[in-house]
Amino acid sequence: MNLYEKLAKELEKQIKNGAYQFGERLPSVRQLHRETSMSISTVLQTMYLLEAKGLVEARPKRGYFVSFSPNQNVQTPVVYRPTTKEGRGSIDDTIQQVYGKNEPHDSVTNFSIGVPSSTMLPIARLKKIVRQTMLDLTDACVHYEPIMGNPYLRRQVAQRTSLWENGLSPDDLITTNGCMNALALALMTITKKGDRIITESPVYFGTLQLAKSLGLEVVEMATHSEYGLDMEEVKKTLKKIDIAAVVVVSNFSNPLGYSMSAQSKRTLVKICTNHQVPLIEEDLYGDVFFGPERPVPCKSFDKAGIVLWCSSVSKTLAPGYRVGWIAAGKYMDEVLKTKLYHQVASPSLTHEVVARFMDKGRYDNHLRQLRVSLHHNLLRYLQIIQEYFPENTKTTFPNGGFLLWVELDPRIDTSQLYEPALSLGIKYAPGRMFTLRDQYTNCLRLSFGLDWNEQTANALTKLGLLLQHQLVNY
Amino acid sequence: MNLYEKLAKELEKQIKNGAYQFGERLPSVRQLHRETSMSISTVLQTMYLLEAKGLVEARPKRGYFVSFSPNQNVQTPVVYRPTTKEGRGSIDDTIQQVYGKNEPHDSVTNFSIGVPSSTMLPIARLKKIVRQTMLDLTDACVHYEPIMGNPYLRRQVAQRTSLWENGLSPDDLITTNGCMNALALALMTITKKGDRIITESPVYFGTLQLAKSLGLEVVEMATHSEYGLDMEEVKKTLKKIDIAAVVVVSNFSNPLGYSMSAQSKRTLVKICTNHQVPLIEEDLYGDVFFGPERPVPCKSFDKAGIVLWCSSVSKTLAPGYRVGWIAAGKYMDEVLKTKLYHQVASPSLTHEVVARFMDKGRYDNHLRQLRVSLHHNLLRYLQIIQEYFPENTKTTFPNGGFLLWVELDPRIDTSQLYEPALSLGIKYAPGRMFTLRDQYTNCLRLSFGLDWNEQTANALTKLGLLLQHQLVNY
Incomplete structure (x- = not known):
């Protein structure tokens, strides 16, 4: 193992055990250079490696920031067993509702779409x-x-x-x-x-x-x-x-x-x-x-x-x-x-x-960039979900792609909540669409292929608050 | 009716009744100008009209030539009635034979293809x-x-x-x-x-x-x-x-x-x-x-x-x-x-x-040119078929498209003749491919979407001679 790989491994451990937390700044390159006696370029190689793994991100002129969250507070769902009970009605109506008129509206944050944002494509x-x-x-x-x-x-x-x-x-x-x-x-x-x-x-x-x-x-x-x-x-x-x-x-x-x-x-x-x-x-x-x-x-x-x-x-x-x-x-x-x-x-x-x-x-060059963008997005999504979604929310922790499955309190019906969310400018894919059985009504699918910006963060936060509000009403 | 339309109508009549025959030169623009006292530009308009109808074609510096043939000597088939007898074998084998390995060979004149030649497309x-x-x-x-x-x-x-x-x-x-x-x-x-x-x-x-x-x-x-x-x-x-x-x-x-x-x-x-x-x-x-x-x-x-x-x-x-x-x-x-x-x-x-x-x-501009090219080709094909194909050959006389159906002497089997024709560098579509019944074995389909040149003319002529030779052998 090279010097820079050793340093990377150590920092990775500290990020993963929470010593450095999501959003925190790592010690500067200059500081690490002094502390470890490694050359500036070796320290930079360390950072590139951590960046490639999606653990840190560079912010111009400010240094390297942790972009990974160990996600300790959100549970992962385990086994989904199809019920024997057939679903009521056809899923076509819900699909039509979500995808039927797919004209893009700037005012709507569309978590239901199944492709990455334009800005991530090499146009x-x-x-x-x-x-x-x-x-x-x-x-x-x-x-x-x-x-x-x-x-x-x-x-x-x-x-x-x-x-x-x-x-x-x-x-x-x-x-x-x-x-x-x-x-x-x-x-x-x-x-x-x-x-x-x-x-x-x-x-x-x-x-x-x-x-x-x-x-x-x-x-x-x-x-x-x-x-x-x-x-x-x-x-x-x-x-x-x-x-x-x-x-x-x-x-x-x-x-x-x-x-x-x-x-x-x-x-x-x-x-x-x-x-x-x-x-x-x-x-x-x-x-x-x-x-x-x-x-x-x-x-x-x-x-x-x-x-x-x-x-x-x-x-x-x-x-x-x-x-x-x-x-x-x-x-x-x-x-x-x-x-x-x-x-x-x-x-x-x-x-x-x-x-x-x-x-x-x-x-391959393009995929490298795309993977980093999507991984960063996932971590930011999980951060907000952890902070603003109801306490008993479960999410998957995908190791690729750009789709996140969220399981909510069983009292919540995501098909019924679709219109209220849309009126707040939020579109998601209700869980009921993903089965012919009578289940997953308390689940939803979110795409994290959207651009990460204030609108996306706000929409996700608002969705969390809407869910909390919904539960309080029960 | 304008002057130039009148003149066009008259010339059209003479072309259709055979006064001017396929390949013959029309009187020159200058000559018609003198004879009719119409202006040069009016005579030219006449020619453009005849050209648009596919009746004549301009040859640079040589004048206008008749490109229409009344096709009096080739019979048109009439009604095709499907037999009740099912065809032997699958048509897939013939289709595979004709279209399976579709690598273009310069030495083969391919009358079986279903698209016009590249030179007719506005690349x-x-x-x-x-x-x-x-x-x-x-x-x-x-x-x-x-x-x-x-x-x-x-x-x-x-x-x-x-x-x-x-x-x-x-x-x-x-x-x-x-x-x-x-x-x-x-x-x-x-x-x-x-x-x-x-x-x-x-x-x-x-x-x-x-x-x-x-x-x-x-x-x-x-x-x-x-x-x-x-x-x-x-x-x-x-x-x-x-x-x-x-x-x-x-x-x-x-x-x-x-x-x-x-x-x-x-x-x-x-x-x-x-x-x-x-x-x-x-x-x-x-x-x-x-x-x-x-x-x-x-x-x-x-x-x-x-x-x-x-x-x-x-x-x-x-x-x-x-x-x-x-x-x-x-x-x-x-x-x-x-x-x-x-x-x-x-x-x-x-x-x-x-x-x-x-x-x-x-x-529309492109289609105008394409139509003229294809119509001219059809007339040239019919000219050669009339001259070189066996006497009892029948052909359709399509008023559009680029596909010509040829019905031959009933003793000829165009599936059996496929390989001999191919060895002469000629590909066509055997009639048997166009039915599930036991018929059309004496028919073939030719595309006239090929470039008209010496190779095409020669291949068509050779095909005619092959058919004649075949009949002599019966």
Whole structure:
């Protein structure tokens, strides 16, 4: 271990045990230089390391400040078990209420949106690449791509899997119009009307809507808020009933934010392989990790070809570009046909632009910045929730992504509270949207992909006070 | 009638009755000026008018040449009646053979492709608009579009319907990833597995593949090569059996190239309205008309909202951009949901670029040129077919689009002849691909969207000689 790594480790310990608290200033670089006899540049390296881990942040001309909170006072929820009671009414009405008229209003702080703020996206660099593409390519991308998708993009995505146990080749990949489209193509290919699929609970509402439109029955499974699907239950269910597919968001799930452990992923792949049940893995948040490295997906443990790995750049780079992909294992030929019949080809221009952005480390550079911004945001959110939300509030503590799940006092109904919150200029995603069962009415999902500023802080504070006020009235 | 219109009318008559034949030079502008005492500029206006009608073409420094042929010696096929006998084997193998490995080879003249040649597409102007879009928009189109699609594009498309009996508003339109995707969304929304749909015969193979993948039964209907679906048969069928949808390419159909008459369209809409059967109308070639004006679609006669009008710019502007749309009438809300669940949104950048291209008459200017090029090509094709194809060859005489259907001596099997033709550097689409029945094996589809040059002319001539040779061997 180098000198600067030793110092970083020590400071990290002090931050984590609360010796230095959230928002406090660390000793200055000059001071540490004097105290430790390390060179100024070595001390700076220490700070860069802590910064990269999201533990401190630099404020120009003022020094380094702690941006981590051990979050001791907010509880984490544990296992969510789906009730047997079916939910009243359709979730479509709530979804329509929250997302139906999505015109942006400056006066509304929108915690319900599922993409990071514009300021976190590399818009200027993307523009430059679009312009350069027009200069480089003779045909302005007007032609149909090959059916499998842009070869350059498939090469770039394959390269990003080179450290996996079972890495992918460009020929394992089919491009799609985003991750949701990858899931749709996968489900259309491997399921038929009346089939059952297993999902997490709570689960992303888009998956519920898609499944319903395809006539699929959703079997929601008990899910641990830190570790994900309960493997024993999955195993039992697969033994007991016919399941056409298991659908899981393996890394920084939506809405719970957990990431399955590598061991858990390996187990799930093994269970699915044994039962010959396809595992559809949505891995669209995996690149936004706050830990030391990107968590591997289930696909990396897949030897039998039963995992359909779906991903995209919609949560990290350019939602509107509709750039995603699927590695469909042994279902590849059939998925390819579904894509051809329904879409002919992917949109050429945006897929080329994203391939170019991924090349030469541009995407990785961008992800580094994005991760730091989002991690800082999370810590600030938790700070405010701890201070202003009711005492018995529980929140997840995601190690990546930008979605925070909040469990409130059971007396609170977040669907009923939606309009009062909106009238205060606050939008969130009510918990009821994330299940077909009669539960999670006391939960809500917050995006921490918003810009951190006074408006965001105020809105979060106001939401906390509204909840407190609500409880006092009971 | 102006002076120049009178002169144009006279010359048109002489061209059509063969006084001036294909490839012949018209009297020079100066000569006509002297003979008619009309000013030079008036004579030039005459020529522009004839040029716009595709009757003559200007050759720099040489004058105006006749580009129209009355095509008296090639017969037109009449009614195609589907046989009751099911086709042997799957059409997928033939489709795979023709389109599977679609790497372009300079040595192969590819008459099987379904898009016009690059040289007919306005690539330089598109590039300019892409670059300008990056300068104008602050967000580089990275964000999700509204679910219905780019509002600017929907406005542009709606404006193009303003002369219809029942024009569309932007709010009637949903953007899609091309016309095939519009058809897929429509079929997913209004049909379910096991349903029956009516199509033309012969019919575009992509429709057959999509229907099969959705578990739909295709009822191919008798189709006139000049007028389209036999209305009496459609009526009888709708009375007799349950039909979930009628699917029709109303203008310059693929593969037959006919355009339904306005009366026929009105009748079809009436029949479908009476039986409450949705009519899915693919109108993706309608902008490429060779007559005086764009034929209206069935949708323009739709008062009950039962027509789902699908279109795109894939056949006219930029296949790879995946820009299409659907006006789904009373099925609109449901189609919108299907789009949302499967795709979230359309690709933002290419949709914005096409909206801008449509604005300020750019698209219309481009279409004018494209129509002239394609019409000229058609006449040249017919000239060679007349000269070099076997005597009993029949061809359609499309009044738009770029697809020509050729019916050969019944002893010829165009699937069997595919490889011999390919070894001569010629690719075409065998007729068997356009039906699930056991027929059209003596037919083939040729694209006249290729550049007209020596290679194209030679390939077409060689194909004719190959067919002649084949018949001699029987």
